[in-house]
Amino acid sequence: MxxxxxxxxxxxREAALALYLERGFEQTMVADIADRAGVTAxxxxxxxxxxxxxLFDQAxxxxxxxxxxxxxxxxxxSTLEVVAAALDAVVDLIGSDRELARKRQAVIMANAELRERELIKLAQMSAELADGLRRRGAGDTEAGLAAETGAAVYRVAFQRWVDAADDLDLxxxxxxxxxxxRTLTASR
Amino acid sequence: MxxxxxxxxxxxREAALALYLERGFEQTMVADIADRAGVTAxxxxxxxxxxxxxLFDQAxxxxxxxxxxxxxxxxxxSTLEVVAAALDAVVDLIGSDRELARKRQAVIMANAELRERELIKLAQMSAELADGLRRRGAGDTEAGLAAETGAAVYRVAFQRWVDAADDLDLxxxxxxxxxxxRTLTASR
Incomplete structure (x- = not known):
């Protein structure tokens, strides 16, 4: 071997997600995952x-x-176009397998510790994005706002994609x- | 008594914040706080x-x-005007004492566990806000997006307020x- x-x-990965959903994350041992995947621990x-x-190795x-x-x-x-380009790169990595994303999301939502970890990873990504915008010359507040808003757009779009019954491209x-x-902010 | x-x-509260800043949150005991405040545990x-x-009892x-x-x-x-009204109520509670907010923020930023707790509280508030918007008739995605965007606006404004050297109203x-x-989204 x-x-x-x-x-x-x-x-x-498939074996782990299946077991986390069947038994719960806490109740699943590495040995069980390896077993189901037909490999050793x-x-x-x-x-x-x-x-x-x-669940988090793609971060x-x-x-x-x-x-x-x-x-x-x-x-x-523009600053928001730069954010959109960064999000497109995320979607290129995540958006091709909705079934996998659904399973991962269901596992994370079922466990408080995993939800916290996911929140922290998302906050870190938003902070890194803001730093990147500052390096490109965006003002401090503008960079923070654009990155946080981009993260909000992504989270909402991702949730809609995961929940959608019909075909939807991320x-x-x-x-x-x-x-x-844009509609929301224009109508204020 | x-x-x-x-x-x-x-x-x-003042004694606790002072001690958390001086010694660190982990190193401060309830007895120390009570002592400094001149009361019993x-x-x-x-x-x-x-x-x-x-740190979190106001949530x-x-x-x-x-x-x-x-x-x-x-x-x-409009949906974003409703979000702005909700944020104004938050500012009414938080915005009168910048020194207190600064100290609290410094304590939280210095401790990973506290940062996580703060992230979770903010995410919960954003979710509750979205639910409130849905009850007012906003669409599912619109409500999520408006609440998350509002949270982003608040976080950025709060950070600017805490960091500002000069007078700034929250x-x-x-x-x-x-x-x-609005400028960011209009220029995209």
Whole structure:
């Protein structure tokens, strides 16, 4: 058996999410996950630091890709266009598998500790985004406001996408939420 | 000594904040706080459930007053005007004592567990605000977006107010943040 097994990471993730939903996150042991995925616990720990990391291991890649998109946005882009570019990069990573996103969301919402962790990760991402906007020359308050507003748009669009019974593209949901924000602020 | 001592709650709060800043939150015991305030530990527990509650005991009143303002807003008010009315009620409670707000903020920012608790309280308030908007007839996505955007406006304005070297009114900071949001969304 090699150090990495083809597809083991994906199998482990699916097995973990299925078990978290069936038994609850607390009640699931790493050995159970490995068992269901047909690998050893040793193999599990080659992919994930612990059972919580199965849910949060994409955070670093999401932060990296969204900041790269922010840096790559043209100098002519408005602050909110830069934020939209960063969100598009997040959607590129998250938006292709709604079933997976649904399961992850259901697991997180069922557990107070996981909800807290998710809130903290989102707040960190928003703070990093604001720092990136400041590096591009946005004012201090403007950067904070644009990043926090972008996070709000993303959360609302994501929830709508996860809850939608019909086909809905996450890119489209984000675009619609931005449009709705414009309507809201214009009518005040 | 009566069950309640005049001013003991305020003295305890001031003593607690001073000690949290001097020694750190973890290192401060309830007995130290009571000592500094010139009361017994028994008296402390008549005012606060534990040393963390000194920082968060206003949350229930803030939620109650802001929801009352939301309910009281005229039917003709736009969704974001209703949110602004709810935020005004929050500012009425928070905005009169910047020194106190500064100290509280410094204590919370210095401690990961307190930062998490603050994030959770803010997320709960945003969710309650969204529910209130739905009860007033706002669409599901619109309510979520308006509440989350309002929370973003408030956080940014509050941070600016706390950081400001000069005189700044928190009501005014919130108004300016709303205006900045309109500029941001209009220029996209």
């Amino acid at each position: 090699g150090r990495w097994e083809p597809g083991a990471g994906d199998r482990l 040793r193999t599990f720990f080659r992919y994930f630091a612990d059972k919580r990391e199965v 670093a890649e999401i932060a990296e890709k969204s900041l790269a998109a922010l840096e790559a946005a043209p100098a002519s882009a 890119h489209e949901a984000v675009r619609q939420a931005f449009a709705q924000l | 009566g069950r309640w001592e005049p001013g003991a709650g305020d003295r305890l 028994r008296t402390f527990f008549r005012y606060f459930a534990d040393k963390r509650e000194v 229930a009143e803030i939620a109650e007053k802001s929801l009352a303002a939301l309910e009281a807003a005229p039917a003709s008010a 009501h005014e900071a919130v108004r300016q943040a709303f205006a900045q949001l």
